[in-house]
Structure formats: structure tokens, C-alpha cells
Amino acid sequence: xxxxxxxxxxxxxxxxxxxxxxxxxxxxxxxxxxxxxxxxxxxxxxxxxxxxxxxxxxxxxxxxxxxxxxxxxxxxxxxxxxxxxxxxxxxxxxxxxxxxxxxxxxxxxxxxxxxxxxxxxxxxxxxxxxxxxxxxxxxxxxxxxxxxxxxxxxxxxxxxxxxxxxxxxxxxxxxxxxxxxxxxxxxxxxxxxxxxxxxxxxxxxxxxxxxxxxxxxxxxxxxxxxxxxxxxxxxxxxxxxxxxxxxxxxxxxxxxxxxxxxxxxxxxxxxxxxxxxxxxxxxxxxxxxxxxxxxxxxxxxxxxxxxxxxxxxxxxxxxxxxxxxxxxxxxxxxxxxxxxxxxxxxxxxxxxxxxxxxxxxxxxxxxxxxxxxxxxxxxxxxxxxxxxxxxxxxxxxxxxxxxxxxxxxxxxxxxxxxxxxxxxxxxxxxxxxxxxxxxxxxxxxxxxxxxxxxxxxxxxxxxxxxx
Amino acid sequence: xxxxxxxxxxxxxxxxxxxxxxxxxxxxxxxxxxxxxxxxxxxxxxxxxxxxxxxxxxxxxxxxxxxxxxxxxxxxxxxxxxxxxxxxxxxxxxxxxxxxxxxxxxxxxxxxxxxxxxxxxxxxxxxxxxxxxxxxxxxxxxxxxxxxxxxxxxxxxxxxxxxxxxxxxxxxxxxxxxxxxxxxxxxxxxxxxxxxxxxxxxxxxxxxxxxxxxxxxxxxxxxxxxxxxxxxxxxxxxxxxxxxxxxxxxxxxxxxxxxxxxxxxxxxxxxxxxxxxxxxxxxxxxxxxxxxxxxxxxxxxxxxxxxxxxxxxxxxxxxxxxxxxxx
Numbered sequence: 001x002x003x004x005x006x007x008x009x010x011x012x013x014x015x016x017x018x019x020x021x022x023x024x025x026x027x028x029x030x031x032x033x034x035x036x037x038x039x040x041x042x043x044x045x046x047x048x049x050x051x052x053x054x055x056x057x058x059x060x061x062x063x064x065x066x067x068x069x070x071x072x073x074x075x076x077x078x079x080x081x082x083x084x085x086x087x088x089x090x091x092x093x094x095x096x097x098x099x100x101x102x103x104x105x106x107x108x109x110x111x112x113x114x115x116x117x118x119x120x121x122x123x124x125x126x127x128x129x130x131x132x133x134x135x136x137x138x139x140x141x142x143x144x145x146x147x148x149x150x151x152x153x154x155x156x157x158x159x160x161x162x163x164x165x166x167x168x169x170x171x172x173x174x175x176x177x178x179x180x181x182x183x184x185x186x187x188x189x190x191x192x193x194x195x196x197x198x199x200x201x202x203x204x205x206x207x208x209x210x211x212x213x214x215x216x217x218x219x220x221x222x223x224x225x226x227x228x229x230x231x232x233x234x235x236x237x238x239x240x241x242x243x244x245x246x247x248x249x250x251x252x253x254x255x256x257x258x259x260x261x262x263x264x265x266x267x268x269x270x271x272x273x274x275x276x277x278x279x280x281x282x283x284x285x286x287x288x289x290x291x292x293x294x295x296x297x298x299x300x301x302x303x304x305x306x307x308x309x310x311x312x313x314x315x316x317x318x319x320x321x322x323x324x325x326x327x328x329x330x331x332x333x334x335x336x337x338x339x340x341x342x343x344x345x346x347x348x349x350x351x352x353x354x355x356x357x358x359x360x361x362x363x364x365x366x367x368x369x370x371x372x373x374x375x376x377x378x379x380x381x382x383x384x385x386x387x388x389x390x391x392x393x394x395x396x397x398x399x400x401x402x403x404x405x406x407x408x409x410x411x412x413x414x415x416x417x418x419x420x421x422x423x424x425x426x427x428x429x430x431x432x433x434x435x436x437x438x439x440x441x442x443x444x445x446x447x448x449x450x451x452x453x454x455x456x457x458x459x460x461x462x463x464x465x466x467x
Numbered sequence: 468x469x470x471x472x473x474x475x476x477x478x479x480x481x482x483x484x485x486x487x488x489x490x491x492x493x494x495x496x497x498x499x500x501x502x503x504x505x506x507x508x509x510x511x512x513x514x515x516x517x518x519x520x521x522x523x524x525x526x527x528x529x530x531x532x533x534x535x536x537x538x539x540x541x542x543x544x545x546x547x548x549x550x551x552x553x554x555x556x557x558x559x560x561x562x563x564x565x566x567x568x569x570x571x572x573x574x575x576x577x578x579x580x581x582x583x584x585x586x587x588x589x590x591x592x593x594x595x596x597x598x599x600x601x602x603x604x605x606x607x608x609x610x611x612x613x614x615x616x617x618x619x620x621x622x623x624x625x626x627x628x629x630x631x632x633x634x635x636x637x638x639x640x641x642x643x644x645x646x647x648x649x650x651x652x653x654x655x656x657x658x659x660x661x662x663x664x665x666x667x668x669x670x671x672x673x674x675x676x677x678x679x680x681x682x683x684x685x686x687x688x689x690x691x692x693x694x695x696x697x698x699x700x701x702x703x704x705x706x707x708x709x710x711x712x713x714x715x716x717x718x719x720x721x722x723x724x725x726x727x728x729x730x731x732x733x734x735x736x737x738x739x740x741x742x743x744x745x746x747x748x749x750x751x752x753x754x755x756x757x758x759x760x761x762x763x764x765x766x767x768x769x770x771x772x773x774x775x776x777x778x779x780x781x782x783x784x785x786x787x788x789x790x791x792x793x794x
Contacts, residue, residue, distance in 0.1 A: 036545075043549035045556070052584040054614075110780045111771040113736050113764060115705060117698045127771060132780075159702070185580040186548070387474045394481030401488030408495045416493060423489040 026240035033243040050178040057085040059158030063150030067168035083177040094144020120267040148268035148275035169307035171204035176303035195250040204305035225433040235403035238298035246349030252276035274325035323444025397426035555585030606635030617645035636666035667697035678707030735764025
């Protein structure tokens, strides 16, 4: 019995060591990339980009399904973007709430037929509306077909060279496009897509007032844990992936792609629970196979604030879906893993996902089981267990601190009180927050194995007026 | 060293990173202020010199010119980019800064789009000095020069005959775009000729330019492009016809019976956009024609028009014309 437990403990320990070694290595790479990006942003002048007719034009696609609470705010913040040429295409994907009537009222929409490019087949478009007061706004009202289908419908009506998919629960920084689109101007031959850093809050409108002034909006540890999670995911991971050329997830809340590439790939796939990771994987796969030089980037620039779940139940629903879509996508593209034809994507990115996401629930379950059996059999050395927990908490804290430092070096927008709150919460994350994520991942894995592809969308938070 | 000691050391190291990192985050504001007061060597070709180059632009000191020109030739792309931004800032005050930007464009010291952004903000000061770039061997450079020169009369006189025959389709399209604001003699004829250009970007821009010069006169030539294989061209043709208003009706009506579904529905959309559908619905003047349009345009066009009529909402103007296709 004790031998079996020892083997399990050893396996878990080796796994944890490997994962954290990878995270530390990624943090080092991310730090270097963040410094480079900071220098670049210092020498660039956003004002010139946001006024020039040479800035690439963008079609922003905003798919929405029963998002009436946050949708008008999201549209308003998009229309207020400081950028010379863009359009906003809201795609109502079979909402059963008052999304369309509310938009019609708020933006003075008039029904009108509009020419479709017809690039991708989608569910039936029932109506189109153009704003009488805002010529850059088009609303597409279609039969529900899922987020990917809604994005594809928007792609069919997009007029500009670049397409930016966003989420309806986001509020955007005024300079979201001018800070990010310059990446396409700096390396126009290779950059085909990008994403950028997104903050999280339970009420985005309150967190990003007037699209300019950001503040950590609340002191609830539950939201702050999520804020830390986002900061780490972007600054420690995605920015490093970007540097190492295997940026494998352009997040759905803000993903910019060259339209001609999306046309070539026939848009977003409806075969998956969620569209963002899949399209990123597919871009890498196709372009590597064709031998075309390209880059998919993650920029360390805050582009907006998204709505985070405000209850544990909602968080589990969200993270369970994320785990499921990672598994679906990874499995669908498993042929790239350890395949040198796909360069750093096949040799670093896919194995990284395998270790850090795919098999994580296995080891998490094993660790819990070992602990339970060990405790029942009286074989657990509780002192050693406590030391291990403290050690992992501290390593987590060190990694989180590194990402927080990168945010501060990039934008310096957290107030001292907010920073102290985050620093204090870091060591507690392992005990109070990670178990929720572990449970969600196990649930997601289980549902993936059962072939569940439902969205299980969590109910949006109650909105309060921005303070 | 036993396991416990190792764990203790690891804990101490991680805790140290956390505490020191946290303190660093808190003190980062102070560190930034101190760093700003340190002056990196100007234009030394290192990334650290990039920020100094930008500062030089602000200080506008006598050393700026030499440093920035030296920086433009740096092997470090970051430094070259910083110099381009700095030259853009200085261009309003110094002609040599404009020369630097033109050199940057001609010699591809930075991506042309970034240099063009800086030159664009200096218009029209840079305009005549860009003329030599129209003969540049590189098509990308010629394209940006043509688009930058679009606002300048003398340039336009030269652009029309020369650049609409350029081997690069992007340059031909840019030349067509440049002709729009103040067309010279023969401009319409040339734009109409380019409706048959092999490249869709040129055909699309030719539609827009021809209609900008003479919306009514160009409609018979533009209407056939509603059946162009390229969406960009079809959309540009639609915009051009809508620009002509009711004048486009006679050339569009026969297309309601075109053999292609796409052309028929597009013709109906054009007639909607020029306001004919709403007028016919309101006046009940010619129900047969209205039915022809609805048959061609499909059920959605009919339903949306009836919605507008029911709500007495005026049709919103067609979305603004884009020079998109030419880029």
C-alpha cells in the first residue's frame, strides 16, 4: 500500500516540478518580451496612428446571444474607439431577450438590405439594420447558430482588411485599436493575427470609466483571484508563447485577424464548443503546412475589461467549458504534437498544452486520491504535506508577482492599495481558488469524454451604474 | 542535504521572490521616475538610444539632425522606428526632418506604412518632395508616394498619365484614388478604361473614381461590374451607382432580369439604396415594378422595406464609399 502511495506521490511531485519549471521559463521569456514591447511602445506615437489614413481599417464583429444587459455599453465603447477607419457589426445570434429592440431604440436602427460577401455559409439572416445616427454600425439579426456561426455572419458583411472579433460583455479602452493595430504596420508581411491583454471585473463599465481610466474596481477576493489569474495567463504565458512563436489562443474577447486569411480558412469552425482556440490552432496548422511566414501575437497592452463570473457556480461553468474546448481542439489537431513540421507549435506549444492542461486533471485527481487514501491509512506526513503546500503557494506567488510587475512596467495603472491586496491574496490562491479551477477542469474533462458540446453559458452579473 | 532542508530552501527562495517582487511592484513608480532622469547616450545605435532619439525630437537641440540620420541607418529596427517617429515630430519645424522621412521611405528603413503615417501628418509640406519617389523602382514605395501625393495638384497632373499605367496594380489604384478630388482632363476616360483592368483592386477603385468624377455619366459603364467575380468590385460598383442616385435607375432596371441570382439581387439592393423601393411603396405608383424588384431582391429585401414603410422610417444613406479595395 505504502509503495503504491509513494509512487503516486513521486509521480505528482515530478509532474508539479515539470509544470513549474516550464512556468518559470515562460515567465523569464515573457519578461524579456515585455521589456522589448515597452521600449517599442515608448518610441511609437499612438496619436499619429489613431488619425492617419494609412492605419489599417478594421471590421469589429460583436456576436451576441441574450446579452441585452451589457450589449449597449459594449457597442458604445466600440463606437468611441479612437481610430480612423472601422465599422462595428453586431450579430444577434437568435437572442430570446430584448437585444434587438433595445439596440434599435438606443442606436436608431433602420431595417435595410445589405450586400453580403457570402464567404461562409451561415444560419439564415433574418434582418439587417443600419444606424441612422452612426453610419459605422450595422446590426445583423440571424437565427441562432452559435458564436462561430455569428462571427462567420459578421465576416460575410465585413468590408475592411482586418477583422476583430470581440465579446459582448467587454468594455473597451479608447486606444484598443491604435495600440494593437500598429503591430500589423510594424511587420505587415508576417503578422496575421493578434490578441491582447484583457482585465477582468464583475462590472466592466465601472472598472474602465470613459474608456480611459482603469482601476481595480472592487475588493472582493473572488474577483481579485480571477484578476490575478488573467494577469498571469496573459503576461506569464501568452506573451511568452508569442515570443516563442506558438501563441495558441487568440482569445475570443479580442482577436484580430487578417480578413483574407479568415476567408481562405472559411471562417470560424462550428464543430467546436468554442471558436477562439480552434481558429488559432488552425491558422498555425495551415500556415505551417503551406510554409508561409507568419506570426500570431499576444500584446501586453490592455485593450479592455471583460466581465468575470461573480459566483463560484458561474466560474465553474466558464472554466469547465474552457477545459472542454482545449481538449476538443488539442485532440482535433493532435497530429501537430511533437511533429517538427510544425516548428515551435508542434515541439513546444502542443506539448505545453498537453502537460499543463490536458493531463493536469489526471494528476490533480491522483493527488487528491493519494491524499485521501494516505490520510485514511495514517500514512500522510502532515508536516511534509504542509511544507509542500506552502512551497507551491510561494512559487505561485512569485510567478504572480512577476506578472504583476510586468503589468506595472507596461502601464502603471494599479493603485498601491490594489497592488497590496493582490500581493496578500497570492499565497492564498492555492487553497481558496485553485481547488475551484481543478474541479472545473475535472468536470470539463469528464464532459469532453462524454462528447458534450453545449456552451453552458453563465448568467451575466447584475449591472450597477458606474460609480 | 535532506528533503526538509531542500524544501525549506525552496520555500525561502520563493518567499524571497514574492516579497522582493512585491516590493519592486510597489516601488516601480519611483524607479521609473529615477530611470527617466538617466540619459542614455544619444543615437548610439542601441535600443536604449531609441528613447533618447525621441527625447531629442522633443528637445529639438542642434545635435538632433545628425543623431537621427545616424539612427536611421542603425542595424537595430527599434532605433530606426524611433527615429522615424522623431522625424515625424520634427517635420513641422525642420525641412531636413522631411528629407529624413523621404529617405526612410525610399531606402525602406522602416515599414512603409509607418513612414507614411509620419509623412501624412506633415502634409502638404512633404508633398512636392515626394515626386521623385513616383519613379522609384520599388512598387510599394511608388504606391505610398502616390497615396501621399493625392492631395497635391501638381502631383495629380503627373499622376494621371503616368501612374495609372504603372505595372503595380496597387499603384494604379492609388493613382485612381488620387484623381478623385480634382480630376484633370482625360481623367474620366482613363478611369473608365481601367474598369477592365485585370486586377480587382484597380477595377473597384476605377468604379469609385469614375463615379466621383461623373456619377451620372459613368453609370452605363459601371453597371456591368455588378456581375464582377470580385466582391470588392461589385460593392464598389454598387456604391458608384448609389452615388448617381435615381440617375442609375435606367441602367440598373434591366439587371433585375439578369440570368445570375447574385446580379439580380444586387440590382435590387442598388434600387433600394437609391430610395426607389421606399418611394414606390409609399406612392403605390408602379406595383408591377415594385414586384419585379422584390422578386429580384428576395424575401428579406421585401420584408425590410415593408418594415420601414410601416414604421415610416427613412432609408439611411448607403454606407460611405471606401477606398478599401485600392489598398
